[in-house]
Structure formats: C-alpha cells, structure tokens
Amino acid sequence: MTTEDTPSDPRTLTTVLNAIDIIRTLMQLDGAGVTELADHLDESKSTTYTYLKSLEQGGLVRKDGKEYQLSYDMLIFGEYVRNQSLLYTIGKSEIDSLAAETGQYAHLVVEENGRGHNLYKSKGEQAVGDDYQMAKFQQRDYLHITASGKAILAYLPRERVETITDHHGLPARTEHTITSKDRLFEEIADIREQGYSHNNEEEIEGFQAIGAPIRSRDGIVRGSLSVSGPKSMFEDDSAYQKISDLVTKTANVIEVNVNMHRRSSEIINEGT
Amino acid sequence: MTTEDTPSDPRTLTTVLNAIDIIRTLMQLDGAGVTELADHLDESKSTTYTYLKSLEQGGLVRKDGKEYQLSYDMLIFGEYVRNQSLLYTIGKSEIDSLAAETGQYAHLVVEENGRGHNLYKSKGEQAVGDDYQMAKFQQRDYLHITASGKAILAYLPRERVETITDHHGLPARTEHTITSKDRLFEEIADIREQGYSHNNEEEIEGFQAIGAPIRSRDGIVRGSLSVSGPKSMFEDDSAYQKISDLVTKTANVIEVNVNMHRRSSEIINEGT
DNA sequence: TGCCGATGTTCAATATATACGAACGCTCTA
DNA sequence: TAGAGCGTTCGTATATATTGAACATCGGCA
Numbered sequence: 001m002t003t004e005d006t007p008s009d010p011r012t013l014t015t016v017l018n019a020i021d022i023i024r025t026l027m028q029l030d031g032a033g034v035t036e037l038a039d040h041l042d043e044s045k046s047t048t049y050t051y052l053k054s055l056e057q058g059g060l061v062r063k064d065g066k067e068y069q070l071s072y073d074m075l076i077f078g079e080y081v082r083n084q085s086l087l088y089t090i091g092k093s094e095i096d097s098l099a100a101e102t103g104q105y106a107h108l109v110v111e112e113n114g115r116g117h118n119l120y121k122s123k124g125e126q127a128v129g130d131d132y133q134m135a136k137f138q139q140r141d142y143l144h145i146t147a148s149g150k151a152i153l154a155y156l157p158r159e160r161v162e163t164i165t166d167h168h169g170l171p172a173r174t175e176h177t178i179t180s181k182d183r184l185f186e187e188i189a190d191i192r193e194q195g196y197s198h199n200n201e202e203e204i205e206g207f208q209a210i211g212a213p214i215r216s217r218d219g220i221v222r223g224s225l226s227v228s229g230p231k232s233m234f235e236d237d238s239a240y241q242k243i244s245d246l247v248t249k250t251a252n253v254i255e256v257n258v259n260m261h262r263r264s265s266e267i268i269n270e271g272t
Numbered sequence: 273m274t275t276e277d278t279p280s281d282p283r284t285l286t287t288v289l290n291a292i293d294i295i296r297t298l299m300q301l302d303g304a305g306v307t308e309l310a311d312h313l314d315e316s317k318s319t320t321y322t323y324l325k326s327l328e329q330g331g332l333v334r335k336d337g338k339e340y341q342l343s344y345d346m347l348i349f350g351e352y353v354r355n356q357s358l359l360y361t362i363g364k365s366e367i368d369s370l371a372a373e374t375g376q377y378a379h380l381v382v383e384e385n386g387r388g389h390n391l392y393k394s395k396g397e398q399a400v401g402d403d404y405q406m407a408k409f410q411q412r413d414y415l416h417i418t419a420s421g422k423a424i425l426a427y428l429p430r431e432r433v434e435t436i437t438d439h440h441g442l443p444a445r446t447e448h449t450i451t452s453k454d455r456l457f458e459e460i461a462d463i464r465e466q467g468y469s470h471n472n473e474e475e476i477e478g479f480q481a482i483g484a485p486i487r488s489r490d491g492i493v494r495g496s497l498s499v500s501g502p503k504s505m506f507e508d509d510s511a512y513q514k515i516s517d518l519v520t521k522t523a524n525v526i527e528v529n530v531n532m533h534r535r536s537s538e539i540i541n542e543g544t
Numbered sequence: 545t546g547c548c549g550a551t552g553t554t555c556a557a558t559a560t561a562t563a564c565g566a567a568c569g570c571t572c573t574a
Numbered sequence: 575t576a577g578a579g580c581g582t583t584c585g586t587a588t589a590t591a592t593t594g595a596a597c598a599t600c601g602g603c604a
Contacts, residue, residue: 013562016327019285020327033552046593051288053283054289072384075389077299081343112345305581319564338580
C-alpha cells in the first residue's frame with residue numbers, strides 16, 4: 001500500500017496494515033480529509049472513508065472540523081508505554097540531574113526495530129538550539145548517527161548490528177557521519193574500549209555528544225543515555241573529561257537501580 | 273468483542289475494531305501472551321495470533337521476551353499528538369509558571385469524546401501526593417469529577433452536556449461527587465458566573481482544585497487548566513482568592529496567545 | 545441569492561480476506 | 575523423560591472489505 005510495505009506473507013491481516021498506514025499517513029500529513037488521504041494512499045474515497053470511520057469509532061482518530069486527526073487516546077498509549085519502561089521511571093530524575101550538571105541536553109534512549117527511540121529528554125540551563133528543533137518529535141533516530149545510538153550498537157551482538165545496518169543502511173547526515181560498515185565496527189571497538197561513545201558532528205554540524213550504554217546484569221543493552229551540545233562545549237579536554245565521566249557515572253547509577261529493581265521483582269515473582 | 277462494544281453498524285471494518293481491542297487489552301493487561309489475550313477477548317488462539325503478528329508487522333506492537341507489548345512507536349504518536357496541540361505548545365510554560373507560583377500541581381486539559389485528557393502537568397515545590405498516584409497515566413477523566421472538567425462542561429453547549437452525561441453517566445468518586453444532572457447544571461451556572469470552577473473533594477478525599485476554561489474568540493471551549501492540592505491549601509480565604517486569580521489569569525494569557533496564533537495562521541493561509 | 549465545483553457519504557455487487565479447530569512443535573518443569 | 579502449557583501452522587468454511595457510481599452537503603463566488 002505504501003512505498004515501504006514489504007511483500008508480507010498472505011497470513012497477515014491486510015486490513016490491519018491498511019489501518020496502520022492510514023494512521024501513519026494522517027500523522028505525516030498533519031491531519032487530512034477523506035479525499036486528500038485517499039489520493040496519498042491510492043485508494044478509493046469510499047474505502048478510505050470506511051477506514052477513517054472505523055478508526056474513529058475505535059477511538060484512534062478524531063474528526064476535527066474538516067480534517068481527521070489522531071486522537072488524544074494516542075497520548076494515553078504513549079504515556080503508558082513511557083511509564084511502563086523501567087528505564088524511564090528510574091532514569092528520569094538521573095537524566096534531569098545530568099542535564100543540570102552539564103547544563104546541556106540529556107537524553108534517554110531505547111532501541112526498537114533497529115532505531116533509537118527517545119524516552120525522555122531534559123534541557124540544561126545553557127542548552128542551546130531552538131526548542132523548535134529539539135521539541136521536534138523526531139523521536140526515532142538511526143543508531144549510527146547519534147552518540148546514544150552508537151552506545152547501543154556497541155553492545156548489541158555483532159549479528160544484530162549486521163541485520164540492522166543491512167535493513168536501514170548507513171545514510172549520512174553530515175560529512176562526518178559514519179557511512180561504512182568497516183568504519184562502524186572500528187568505532188564500536190573503540191566505544192567498547194572506552195566505555196562511552198562520542199558523536200563528533202555526525203548528526204548535526206557544530207553539535208557533539210557523548211553517550212553511554214545502560215546494560216542489565218547479563219550484559220544485554222537495555223538502552224543508553226547521552227549529553228549533547230555545541231561543539232565548543234566538548235573541545236576543551238577537561239570539559240570533555242568531565243562530561244564523559246558524568247555520562248558514564250549516570251549510566252552506571254541507572255544500571256544499578258534498574259538491575260536492583262528487576263532482581264526484587266524476580267524475588268517477588270518467585271511465589272508465582 | 274469487549275464488554276464496551278456497541279453493536280456497530282455493519283459498515284464498519286470489524287477487523288480494525290478487533291485490532292484496536294487488542295491494543296487496548298494489551299495495555300490493560302500490561303502486556304500478554306497469545307493464550308492470555310485470546311482468553312480475555314474470547315477469541316481463538318490462532319485468530320489472536322494473527323492479529324498480534326499483523327500489529328507487530330505494522331509496528332504498533334512488539335514482542336518483548338515472552339509477551340507482546342505496545343511498541344515505542346506509540347510514544348511517537350503520543351508525542352506527535354501532544355506537540356500538535358496549540359494549547360500545549362503555547363500553554364506549557366504558563367502551566368509551569370502556575371505550578372511554580374502556587375507550589376501545587378497544575379494541569380492542562382482538553383476534551384475528547386466527553387472525557388478530559390491531560391495534555392500536560394507540572395509539579396510545584398510544595399505539591400504532595402506520591403508521584404505514584406500523579407504519574408499514573410489516568411489521563412482520561414470524567415468531566416464532572418475534576419475542576420478542569422467542570423470548567424469545560426460549563427462552556428459546552430447544554431445539548432452537548434446532556435449527550436455526555438447520558439453517555440458516560442455521573443459516577444461518584446467520593447461522597448462529594450456531583451451525581452445528578454440538576455446539581456450539575458446548578459454548578460455549571462455558578463461556574464459561568466464566577467468564571468472558574470472549584471472541585472471540593474469531588475475526586476479525591478482531602479483534595480481540592482480550582483479550574484478555568486480556555487476559550488477561542490468565538491466562545492468555543494478549547495480546553496481548561498487547573499491547580500490542585502490538599503484541601504488545607506484552599507481553606508484560607510486569601511489563599512483561595514490568590515489561586516483562583518492566578519488560575520483565571522493564566523487561562524486568559526493562554527487564551528490570548530492561542531487566539532493570536534490562530535489569527536496569524538489564518539492570515540498566512542489567506543494566500544492559499 | 546443561487547449556482548458550481550469540490551468534498552463527504554451511501555449503496556449493492558463483486559472480489560477477497562479473515563476465523564477457526566485440529567494438529568504439530570517447542571519449552572519448562574517435576 | 576513424560577507431560578502440560580503455550581506458540582505456531584494450515585486447510586477450509588465463512589464473513590468481510592472494495593469499488594465506482596450516484597447522491598448529499600458544504601463553501602465560495604457571481
């Protein structure tokens with residue numbers, strides 16, 4: 001239906017996929033009417049209409065004046081997903097401290113389907129960059145482009161990294177972006193040695209970042225965090241050192257707390 | 273399929289509604305396996321399996337170990353919906369100030385399908401109540417139970433209020449909850465006279481709140497805001513006065529800014 | 545005011561996708 | 575290592591989605 005649709009085996013519910021396409025397109029178009037949507041999806045008006053009405057009845061879509069929009073129920077799902085994440089509930093305040101101590105932006109990230117999802121971000125006092133750019137809910141990043149993403153890649157099984165890069169490719173954002181697998185695996189080796197990742201203007205010109213993984217006791221990456229800001233903040237050696245120390249320290253604190261929490265839930269569940 | 277399902281006319285896509293049921297149930301159960309879900313929905317295992325796989329392929333659901341969960345894409349939808357709302361983008365900082373000035377919780381609310389949805393909340397320094405209770409994403413409230421909800425009801429067309437109460441009823445939360453239509457319409461008249469609403473332990477024993485509507489130039493309610501805290505904060509007359517003044521003032525500021533923004537977009541769009 | 549074009553909505557026929565049970569495979573546990 | 579419980583596959587019976595054409599409604603413009 002859309003350009004990105006994989007062939008899909010015949011045992012998949014096409015109606016469900018179509019509905020999801022409509023949801024995504026509605027987001028992409030920032031709301032749309034029946035005709036506009038139908039044109040974008042190459043479907044008949046009547047079909048599109050039926051989908052919209054069904055989604056409306058199900059509460060995922062709302063008719064707002066002349067246009068159909070995603071409903072506020074989506075907000076509920078989103079908040080639910082966020083609050084469900086241990087990384088978020090435990091890490092939130094640590095990320096706030098990290099942003100406060102560094103004065104820059106701090107982010108908390110998880111991986112899903114080979115992309116980095118922003119669970120939370122906190123803005124430090126000296127953080128620059130329009131809120132515009134930062135508020136943009138570009139919440140799904142390529143992993144090879146960000147410090148937090150690279151921190152995750154570095155501790156994913158090599159095979160998984162292969163799959164991800166094969167699937168998503170290594171598109172460039174700036175001239176510093178890592179665009180070859182070889183280069184990426186070199187970088188991964190460096191990160192593992194240092195324990196943190198460094199984004200050297202690979203996502204945005206003039207911006208740098210330092211990230212570190214958050215792992216569970218068995219070594220599996222659960223997510224990562226990062227601090228980002230204008231490159232001037234990272235150029236001075238002692239500043240760089242300070243930030244990387246804070247980043248790894250914070251990652252460790254969250255790691256310990258998450259693992260403690262998991263352990264205690266496991267003990268509780270032993271009765272089951 | 274679920275208990276709340278309305279018969280639904282035959283022109284609706286049942287597959288879409290079924291998929292949405294699965295999403296909602298997955299949230300309700302905090303993740304589930306195929307069998308558990310199938311039991312809850314009174315569907316065959318194989319059918320449920322097909323839905324889960326389709327939703328997974330569509331990216332709304334993720335298999336997390338042994339259980340299916342809502343995906344982080346939901347977070348993207350949620351953030352999108354939030355950021356799309358003018359009330360949020362404009363009101364956020366005002367709500368923060370309101371929380372700071374009163375020291376209590378401040379909320380920003382919109383109405384959808386007769387329920388109040390929390391767009392944003394901010395916690396003041398002296399705010400009490402476990403983060404637990406407040407972080408709980410109970411983000412869809414009955415309108416007659418909260419100060420913000422009542423502020424909205426007060427400026428909705430009477431006919432709409434009737435529809436909403438008929439549909440949702442007036443369930444009680446405490447012994448102070450308004451549970452009759454007559455009482456509700458009296459309250460609405462009072463709110464219109466005062467310009468703000470007062471929640472007198474109608475939602476939670478020992479908690480009070482003051483809310484005010486946010487309306488567009490044509491008088492249509494776009495949402496509301498409120499400040500809530502322990503009743504001791506509201507008992508002193510001058511404190512009550514101070515809070516209600518701040519609440520109505522803040523509502524006005526947001527109102528003006530939203531209306532200005534809309535006006536300028538309209539002017540821009542004149543070229544279209 | 546009244547007409548035109550565009551958009552939203554309905555419908556009946558057709559083409560197609562979904563639902564289910566039974567059977568198989570896997571895993572965990574006793 | 576047997577067995578219970580869960581996830582997965584598949585063939586078939588059945589119910590569902592799709593579409594264009596016709597109708598309704600809205601908004602703009604003369």
